[in-house]
Amino acid sequence: MLSTMTNATSTTGDTAGGTARRAPETVQRLIDAAADAFADKGFHATTTRDIAARAGLSPAGVYVHFASKEDLLFQLSHQGHTAALELVQAARERAASPRDQVAAIVSDFARWHAEHFRTARIVQYEFPHLSPEHRDQVRAQRKQIDAVVRQVLAAGVRAGDFEVPDVPGTTLALLSMCIDVARWYEPGTRRTPEAIGTAYGELAQRLVRP
Amino acid sequence: MLSTMTNATSTTGDTAGGTARRAPETVQRLIDAAADAFADKGFHATTTRDIAARAGLSPAGVYVHFASKEDLLFQLSHQGHTAALELVQAARERAASPRDQVAAIVSDFARWHAEHFRTARIVQYEFPHLSPEHRDQVRAQRKQIDAVVRQVLAAGVRAGDFEVPDVPGTTLALLSMCIDVARWYEPGTRRTPEAIGTAYGELAQRLVRP
DNA sequence: GTCTATACCTTGATAGAC
DNA sequence: GTCTATCAAGGTATAGAC
Incomplete structure (x- = not known):
């Protein structure tokens, strides 16, 4: 998957089979x-x-x-996006109905951006400082996260559980809401990461209800 | 208001009475x-x-x-926040009912973050690089923007037009949604800034409806 | 109020011994 | 695979002539 990785960092790729x-x-x-x-x-x-x-x-x-400081940023960004994607996928699988899936995904995604706000800030806001090649790789990961949410929204609409005039736009808005948590959150904020997650999950449900 | 401005930049303060x-x-x-x-x-x-x-x-x-590169960043941030605040206040005054006010504010705020995404990115994401004193000044401006939205939501709840379990949390989420536009928007994006604004205004109304 | 010239420092990255 | 030593480049900011 990460075939264009630099030599200097290819030793990290031991997630595949444990050969390294x-x-x-x-x-x-x-x-x-x-x-x-x-x-x-x-x-x-x-x-x-x-x-x-x-x-x-x-x-x-x-x-x-x-290979460089930028390479370090890329590895870090890649790990962060992988973690976020797995989180979102796990949330979808954990819940059964689209209603519960939306709540679970948004809740966990928002909570992650609060709990790991330091990593999340780098992952989200240092993105422009990646090299063009590395940016492309991370963009591909982002698209996967987006796709999960979009599919759940579409499924909910099909099932008649949701009323969402603009599925791609609403997907983006939901993710935006969660991502921005990394910008404003800091330890000692009024609400805990868990409470933020719960609140955002409920907001998401309110947004898509018929 | 900007009494702690540096000497080097106090000539900019001709917004007060035009004496400069x-x-x-x-x-x-x-x-x-x-x-x-x-x-x-x-x-x-x-x-x-x-x-x-x-x-x-x-x-x-x-x-x-x-006085310094940081001073330049501060002046820029200050101008940007002033523009955003005035925008939000104007939107509130333009509309009559809380329902229309929420739509107008969110629409204009989101649209601004798309149209001026270059300035907005600096304003929102370079904030941590301001000096502590300058950060305090900008934080005060942010609180004013937040207050406008919070008051409109509270008014809508009082009037029975809205159902919002958590007014401060929903205020933050609405602003988050708009601010994050500056992160992902770039010219050539699927929708125009105006269309984004309209869409976000409608999302906001859906979110707060009873 | 703008310039030329420059002080003084830190930067990312490399060479080569061990 | 880690170190010490170092390079060439470029950083912010200032001095002082005009």
Whole structure:
């Protein structure tokens, strides 16, 4: 799937069959360090020295595992989108009716953007700083997330459970609502991530009811 | 109101009574140049050299009018938030009933985030890069926008036109929906800014109906 | 109020020993 | 696979002439 990955990072691709055996531990530590740094200061304001230090490596140590700072951002974005997609798919499978599916998906998606708001901010807002090739890959992941919601809305309309004049537009609006949580949420916000999720799930149901 | 403005930029404050007479033309040209540059590359990736060049000045010319690059970001953010607030207030005054007011506000706010998506992105997503003092000032402007929507929702509930279990939460969700337009919109998107506005206004009405 | 020139610093990334 | 040392480039901001 990630056939255009750089050599420097192809060792991360052990999700396929577990053939890779070369210590991916440092790689993940670097990704986590980058996530912290990018979340604190933004992609461009973060130095590779800072990332290396947070991971307990020398500045040069980064380049053994990643081709560039941008490559680090890509791996991080890719992991984040994968997590989000799996979350949304799991929510759909967990619920039976379109009504419950919409609530489950929106609830979990919003909650994820609150709980992981640091990662989510990078994933959503540093996207323009990816290279064109990496942007394309992430865009493909985003389309998959969008497709899940759109299909559920369409199913609900077909079943007569929903009244949605504009399915693609409403899909986008629902996802927007959740994604924007990452922008405004911070620890100590009035509501917990769980409460935000529940509230947004109910808002979604109100929006699509006939 | 902007009493804590830096000296370097206080000449911009001629909105009060028109007492300032010192060519604010170059100042605005610099702000516009910064807007273009920040939108293209982000705040931190933009160089002061680039801003100066776009405004037709030497690198040093910037510092006659602004104390720092961050100061430029603040002026730009402040102008953007002022425009957005005025837009929202105008929409409320234009409509009579809470139902029409919600539609007008959400429609215009969403449309603004599409039409001015370059400015809006800076305004919304470079916010963390403002200095603490400047962040406070912008936060105050945001609260004013939020208050307008919240009051309209509350009025609609009182009048029995709306059913909104959670007024502050729904206010936030409606604004979120609109703000996120700036993230995904780009010229050539399926729908025009006007169509997006209309669609979002209708979504808002669906969301709050009893 | 704008320029040229530049100080002074940090950046991303590489070379080569171990 | 990690280090120390370092490069070339480019960063913000200032000094001082005009």
